[in-house]
Amino acid sequence: MGLPPGPRGPAVLTTLRFARRPVEMLRTWHARYGDLFTVKLTGFGIGVYVADPEAIRELFTGDQSDLRAGEANSFLEPVLGPHSVLVLDGPEHLRQRKLLLPPFQGSRVGAFREVTREVAEREVAGWRAGEELVLRERMRSLTFEVICRAVFGVTRPERVERLRQRLGAVIDSSPIFVLAAARKDLGPLSPGRRFAQRLRAADALLYEEIEERRREPDLEERTDVLSLLLRARDEDRHAMSNAELRDELFTMLGAGHETTATGLAFAFDLLLRNPPVLERLREEIAAGEDDSYLDAVVKETLRLRPVIDAAERTLTVPRTVAGWELPAGVKVYPGIALVHLREELYPQPHEFRPERFIDEGAESYAWLPFGGGIRRCIGAALAQAEMAEVLRIAVPAVQLGLLRERPDPVVLRGVTLAPKHGVRVMVQRATVPARSTVAAAV
Template identity: 45%
Template sequence: MTSGIDHTPKEIPAPTTGSANRPPGLRLPAVVQTLLFAQYRHRLFPLLRRRHGDIFTLRLTTPTRHLVILSRQEDIKTVFGGPVDVLHAGEGNGIMGPALGDHSVLLTDEAEHRRARRLLMPAFTGASLAGYQEMIGRLTTVEVESWPEETVIGSHQRMQALTLEIILQVVFGVTDEARLRKMRPLVRGIADIGPVTLLGLPYPLLQRVGPWRRHTSLQRGLDKLLYEEITGRRAAPDLHSRTDVLSRLLQAEENRTGGGFNDAELRDQLITLLLAGHETTATGLAWAIHELVRNPAQLKRAQRAADEGDEAYLTAVAKEALRLKPVVYEVARQLTEPLTVGGYRLPAGATVMPAIGLVQSDPAHHHQPDEFRPERFLDAQPPANTWIPFGGGARRCIGAGFALLEATVALREVLRRYEIRPDRPAPEEQKAHHVTLIPSRGARVVVSRRR
């Protein structure tokens, strides 16, 4: 797909100069662009693409002031396949620092990131994922059996409850009910951190008041429990028979030269898995249910797949929901050196953003992109860099396989038990919630036992 833009490389100045030589974009004040980006990016980006082409600029009031939005497959390939010492994802995610911790795999770059990723990988291999399936299935059964029949429920809220339990028991490895009772409200509160709270966390004065004080208190409470759990797990006599993520990380350390994570690093990775994997997976599942109940043919086939153990189709349902309704609309890389992208010579300090929502809705790559068609993931895999809900390249989400496993198991258990229908025919809109796009009314459905 061509944009009609002259792709001859052009020098554009640093973010603060506002020169017209940069990729085109809005001329509204930066504060207005910031508000539009925060609340309406899923509507703003398609509008700007129609107006300006496949590459355009936004100016924000945040420290990352100069955003270059990319929607062409070739430009996204340049970013995902480019040198990691030039394209820093850690710096691009820097706003999350106070919430995740300095050692988070999402916030580190180059050698430090490679080390963190190498240490995390054993817990997310295919063999490890197979070991989690039984635990995820058991927790899912407990959750869905509690759903009330013939009354409206918010599937988003119910999936949040499920993924919270999966984080606590399958990732953290906490199964003692007394400790779970202590952890649940802390994890729930931390996972619901809002953008205003996030932006204010670096300031000590704010940590004494309002939502910042509450979040800091929650964080300290959870940190205490996590450090106790890490210390106890290291010394646990049954460590080698445990199959949760934390235990697998500790088991792998014993077979690794040069050591593994220290306690502070482990804490940061666990918080990262919580914040990156709880809300996003729950939202993806809610969108999958939202789409199934409005597409009777696909719902019927998905029910048959659940009955027959056809995991391939259920996984395709989850993938198609993530394509049609991306939970996260864009990812970021901050340039440490000038780089030519989309015909523009972008300066160091600029942030490039592959737009997940734009490339996944492009008819050049996805036939009838507005249609919910899980079969497209059975017929053939989409072209490279056109289905990117988990990012791409060296920074592709390490938990992608875990998230798809959760979705496949959850869909299977729901569809085996229930007939599901929407509470009203009209589809729900996408609504910005922190960094995710959630169903505006909670993906409401009514369930009844299958006969």
């Protein structure tokens, strides 16, 4: 038993370095210590990063009952709730996951695409030449609305706005509220009291939406995720309770809107810094023959700029990983960002070359932006479809100029990797998105 080598020195220093430049630090440690290295991060305990795709394949296939992921997310429970698929482990996790998966599969993605196009058309139609935009902010607004409409099934603008205000107030609260001490109610003006009030207001609205949906006469025909979940039954023919539905709605919003928005901001940044790729994408969208290049742009963006640097599993029993016998209690981080930069898998790994996903494809366990195994992202197909549809609408309609000469440093924003300044651009030319192009292209 033993732990692979890794950066020494006080955990707090390692944590600060990682928080400032996460990807650079991971690359430095990978180069120095090899495919497995141990990192001690304040508040997270001992973790072993794994950059070897074969070892990751072993972790993500076969029996994974000795690996826990929900436990590590328990800090999210005060907001997401105890039934959230993200915070559960074992049989309870599998039950929620089985109920949640069908609405995100196969044919359902077509409806998501339609909703995304409508929302993106409205967003882009509001951009004016000469205007400055922070793309991550614009994309956050857009992806929030897509979740409201496609997942919650809420379409009336005033109701979307109400959700935006009340749920946004909770989601945008300071991350300090993960600490129980910060949530303490110390009187009417205390931050803890205000946070509890915001949470109650958001919950009241969600329960109202759930109850109203239950009473909708067309519930059986509706295709939004909430309606499908209201109709879903587990193996014992039990329906989901209102509390379970509330927790999963919050989870899908929490897990699904900021991640996709950040992925989109990165996509625009990479396209604007690589004019030949942008030009080819424009031509492919205009030709409207197939989506292979558009899909490859999305895949290459998520390879070069993964939004999550690593998955996370806690060992409940000792496990051998790439020859190291790791003790129980250790966290193992399948290193998404590191695998994506392996030279032998992706030649010239720092170049943005979508063709690599057309000409060569990608080996399994070499492309991991959505994690893997029994915890793989439930919204993976939706997120990729959403990113593709936003680009399909925006790229032909607008010309954007970057306001910063150098790419934004990639920093940690909560648990995600994000562009430090949000990708700031100037709208140079804007036209109303052409409906006919969209229709022809699909």
